[in-house]
Structures are given as C-alpha cells and as structure tokens.
C-alpha cells in the first residue's frame with residue numbers, strides 16, 4: 001500500500017523510481033511532466049489517485065507516477081476504470097490511452113463510459129500511428145499515411161476522436177497539444193475538476209514513426225494561422241495577426257477576414273450548450289495544407305456540461321428501488337431464464 005505523504009505533493013514527489021523508457025524526444029515526456037504539475041495543484045494524497053492504461057507507448061504512464069496504477073490489456077483500460085470508479089467513487093481515476101488502444105479494441109468501452117458519464121478522465125494521446133508495435137496504421141491515421149501495415153498509404157477514413165466522444169454524449173470534451181505546456185496543463189486541470197466523463201485528445205509527436213504530423217498545430221512559426229484557441233464566451237479569432245475569425249453560415253462554419261465583417265458576426269464560443277451541435281461542427285474543423293480556404297483546428301474545451309455522474313445515478317437507482325416491489329419468484333417462473341451447465345456440449349446451453 002502506498003504511504004501518505006505530507007501535502008501538497010510536489011511534482012517531484014509524484015515521480016516513481018522507474019526509468020522512463022520512451023524514445024528521446026517523444027511527446028509523452030511533456031505530457032507526463034504537465035500531469036505531475038496538475039496532480040500537485042489538485043492537492044490530493046497519492047493514494048486517492050489512480051492511473052489505468054491499456055497497451056501502447058501511453059500504457060507506460062502508470063509506471064512513471066508514484067500513485068496507484070494498473071496497466072491492463074489492449075483496449076480494456078476504460079472497462080477497468082469504470083469498475084474501479086463504481087467501487088471506489090472517492091478516487092480520482094485517470095485513463096491514459098492512445099489512438100490505437102482507445103479507438104480500436106477499446107472503442108466500444110469508450111463509447112459506453114461516455115454515455116454513462118462515468119467520472120473518469122480519459123486522456124487519449126493521439127499520434128495517428130501505433131508506436132509501441134513499431135509503426136502500423138491506427139484508427140486515426142490520415143488518408144495516404146504510409147506505414148508498415150499500409151506501405152502504399154492508408155485509405156480508410158480516419159476516426160475523429162472528439163466527434164466520437166461527442167457522439168457518445170461525453171460531458172467534457174477538449175483538445176490540446178503536447179508541446180503547448182501551459183494550454184496542456186490548463187486542459188488537464190479542467191478535466192480533473194470536471195464531475196463526470198472527461199475526454200481530452202492530445203496531439204502528440206511520435207518522432208520515430210510519424211514525426212511532425214501535427215507540426216502545423218504545434219510549431220510556433222505557423223500554428224497561430226492553423227488553429228483557433230476557443231474560450232468560453234469569447235469570439236473565435238485566430239491568425240498570427242488575429243486577422244481572421246470563424247462565422248456560422250447556415251449549418252456550416254466559415255473563415256472570414258476581420259477587416260470585412262463586423263465583430264458581432266463572429267461566432268461566440270459557448271461550451272455549455274446542452275445540445276452539442278456546435279461542438280460537433282467545431283470538432284470537424286480540419287486543417288488542409290496548401291488550401292487558402294482551410295479551416296483552423298480547434299484547441300480548448302469544446303463542451304463542458306453538467307449531468308449526474310454514473311456512480312450517483314447507480315446510487316440513486318439503488319436507493320429508489322424497493323426490492324419488495326419486484327416479484328422475483330414470478331419473474332423466474334416465466335421461463336425467460338436459463339442455466340448454463342459447465343460440461344454441456346456447445347450449442348446446447350440456451351433453452
């Protein structure tokens with residue numbers, strides 16, 4: 001059992017004694033450093049924090065933090081975290097996953113944790129490739145990416161992680177990037193403080209198998225022309241000279257020049273809208289290289305709404321249920337149940 005330490009814990013107190021074994025220059029180093037700072041700010045004792053991971057490079061996270069942790073199997077981190085949160089609702093439960101782990105084998109679990117509003121913080125580190133298994137395509141690899149599994153270039157339509165989370169009714173949805181450390185830290189802190197399912201996509205540079213795929217969104221020389229940082233209640237303005245904005249035109253978003261439209265025409269960001277329709281539009285904004293009409297990609301919190309978390313719903317349901325109102329004997333007598341016999345031949349188990 002972990003020993004309590006005097007609070008607050010400093011970032012250095014949250015480092016484990018395991019050697020960090022990511023490739024030199026990997027974006028995960030920055031994410032780990034910011035996570036330790038955020039945990040320090042939260043002021044919780046280490047035994048109240050748990051990191052659950054699946055497979056992939058991101059799966060090493062629990063080893064490097066001096067908190068509780070559990071590396072599970074491929075795609076199952078969310079399922080384990082869901083059970084843990086239900087059993088121990090006082091814990092702050094993080095899931096650290098990647099685009100391969102979280103959206104392939106783990107996609108189904110992710111959807112259901114979001115719709116149930118399980119109070120877990122899912123950090124999806126997206127590098128659009130399977131790094132740990134040496135560079136195959138992942139569910140988010142963009143069309144044309146040449147990988148070891150698709151040497152001629154991938155042709156499947158990639159998943160958009162934020163769109164997946166929104167479609168599953170996640171109550172907190174955000175995006176940030178590994179090297180923008182202030183924005184990354186603020187986003188992780190907001191996710192930690194959200195009561196309910198939080199989903200954060202982090203653009204991460206796998207400098208070995210998919211280098212610079214997000215350079216357009218992370219390189220200071222160009223990023224301000226390619227991303228828009230959204231803030232609740234503020235107009236969507238971007239560009240190195242802050243000369244462009246985003247406007248709603250019918251059912252689509254468009255980029256406008258601020259010299260040609262009134263400020264009142266610019267879209268005001270509202271992360272609290274009950275209906276996530278605008279958040280869906282924001283999640284679909286995609287940077288297109290060499291296209292002067294390209295949309296910027298969104299960084300920040302797209303959605304933050306309140307809904308009772310899963311463990312509260314379970315408790316309310318159990319409290320509100322009167323077992324004496326259910327005639328179990330009559331239910332079992334309907335013949336709608338069956339028993340499974342251990343050694344029954346295959347195919348005979350069901351009535």
Ligand code: SF4
Pocket residue numbers: 021022023025026027028057127131132205206207208209
């Ligand atoms: S393979 Fe890529 S994601 Fe994995 S540790 Fe190396 S740089 Fe990081």
